[in-house]
Amino acid sequence: MQTLMVYSETGGVTKTTTAVSLATIAARQGMSVVLVDLDPRAASTKWLNLQPKEEGLHVGAILGNENPEGWAEDIAVTSYWSPNLRLIPSGRSVSNREADRADQSEVRLRTSFQGLNADLVVIDCPNRQGGPLTLSALTASDTVVYAAKLSADGVDGVVGARRTVDQFRLNRERIGAPSNINEAGIVAGSTKTTIMSRPAATSLEELRETKMLLLPLVPERAIVAEVRQVGDWYGDYQKGEPVLEAYTEIAEQVIQ
Amino acid sequence: MTPKPERPTSLARRAPRPAPDENVDPVDYSPQATTGDEPTPATQRSEKLPPTTHKPAEQPRPKRRPSEKKNHNTVGKREITVPFSTRLTPEVVQLIDQATAETGMSQRAVVENAIRETWG
Numbered sequence: 001m002q003t004l005m006v007y008s009e010t011g012g013v014t015k016t017t018t019a020v021s022l023a024t025i026a027a028r029q030g031m032s033v034v035l036v037d038l039d040p041r042a043a044s045t046k047w048l049n050l051q052p053k054e055e056g057l058h059v060g061a062i063l064g065n066e067n068p069e070g071w072a073e074d075i076a077v078t079s080y081w082s083p084n085l086r087l088i089p090s091g092r093s094v095s096n097r098e099a100d101r102a103d104q105s106e107v108r109l110r111t112s113f114q115g116l117n118a119d120l121v122v123i124d125c126p127n128r129q130g131g132p133l134t135l136s137a138l139t140a141s142d143t144v145v146y147a148a149k150l151s152a153d154g155v156d157g158v159v160g161a162r163r164t165v166d167q168f169r170l171n172r173e174r175i176g177a178p179s180n181i182n183e184a185g186i187v188a189g190s191t192k193t194t195i196m197s198r199p200a201a202t203s204l205e206e207l208r209e210t211k212m213l214l215l216p217l218v219p220e221r222a223i224v225a226e227v228r229q230v231g232d233w234y235g236d237y238q239k240g241e242p243v244l245e246a247y248t249e250i251a252e253q254v255i256q
Numbered sequence: 257m258t259p260k261p262e263r264p265t266s267l268a269r270r271a272p273r274p275a276p277d278e279n280v281d282p283v284d285y286s287p288q289a290t291t292g293d294e295p296t297p298a299t300q301r302s303e304k305l306p307p308t309t310h311k312p313a314e315q316p317r318p319k320r321r322p323s324e325k326k327n328h329n330t331v332g333k334r335e336i337t338v339p340f341s342t343r344l345t346p347e348v349v350q351l352i353d354q355a356t357a358e359t360g361m362s363q364r365a366v367v368e369n370a371i372r373e374t375w376g
Contacts, residue, residue: 040282056274064275067343071272093275095282 001116002256004143004184005123007134009164010157014189015147016043017224019124021247022145024233026255027085031119034076036109037090038133039126040098045089049231050077052089060094062112063105063136072112081233086118097132105132110140120255127157130164138168138181145254146186148207150200150217155207158186184254185214193219214253218246270346273353276363 006019016039023035037044038059045058052058057075062068076086097105113121123137138144146161148154165181172179186207192200207213223239234240277285344352355366 056278057272060275060278061272064277065273067270068272069270074272092282093278093280096275096277096280096285099282099285100287 001113001118001121002143003113003121003123003141004145004254005125005137005141006145006147006187007125007137007161007165008147008154008157009127009129009160010148010153011127013127013147013149013151013154013157014187014218015127016047016124017189018145018147018187018218018247019122020044020047021243022251022255023120023122024079024081024085024235025244025248025251026120026122027079027082028235030084031255032084032117033120033122034072034086034088034116034118035079036072036088036121036123038094038109038123038137039090040092040095040133041126042090042092042094044124045087045091047228047231048079048081048087050079050087050089052091053077056091056093058089058091058094059109060091060097062088063094063097063108063133065108066102068108068112070112070115072116075112076116080231094133098128101132106135106139109136113140129160130167134164135168138165142180143182143184143254143256145184145214146212148186148188148203149190150188150192150196150203150207152199152203154188155203158207158210183212185212185250186210187214187218187250189218190220190224191217193217214250216246216249218243218250270349 004022006015006022008015019035023033027033035044035048036059053075059075061075062071065071072088076088079085079087121140123141125137126133128134144161144165146158148158162183165183169179169181188204188207196204204213204217219242221234221239221243223234223237224243227234227237227240235244352363352366355361356363359366361369
């Protein structure tokens, strides 16, 4: 099972669009996928228009209780978009976990994956500089995909996120623990490809210099915002085809 | 010291349950608030949620009057607590859930009261 986290330290840079897209594309291709919404804002949860099976049975239950072995399988909710796609929802109270650091709490998410019937787990991370939620994702993941828009904020978000991943690896080395997290690349989402502004062109060049920029650039299309409002998958609409094609090519590069 | 049980009495996996502070809004949250029994005005104002099969939110309790004996486990205004972690059999967990549901007390209060009554 591959566990892939989508991460940036900046908000609004297509983390959720990237996470949901990779998860849904993989599910529609026949993989069994679990999407974990780790952001207290619950953007993925709202987009997929799903509710926890019972009140409080979202990712916060995993993070807020000791020994949540196997709880991911119990909590995951099947999506309307594909029988192969399930979601572990999030909720506002997940933010409480950012205020306390119980012993070994960073391993709870990984612990919950025991016995999980999935080929792929995709984690939609909150935009944080480290912190307990990010640490949970890093501990559970073997792959990190950075999300960025072509802007100074977008580049900053990737720089900060890479720094967090580097620090995590260093800490793991210090305690002699394995760190098998692989940086799969940077996704540049919601890109104006017809007329690119100078700041966007500069940001693109900065991302290229990392040698980690994944191609193609994902084009900006209004359909994505529209389907997020109604809870649909843009891949089911003609206007969503360019975005779907781009993310499908990216998925081939980052999903094992 | 009570002897250890020979083997688990039940092989049923512990079912997921909400976090203890599920009904605490992040604006009002503090690590102390999840373990204490004292209500805050904010938790009393918090939005009422539909009934569930899980342990309900802590019921508000009267604020401590100045004449009441102070808890000597305090440093200034902060109560000293220590983390406590152990595995429990599923039926004991169920008893704790039942006790919290029936009394409205927190898990911590239920466990502390039981220990004090038996061994205090």
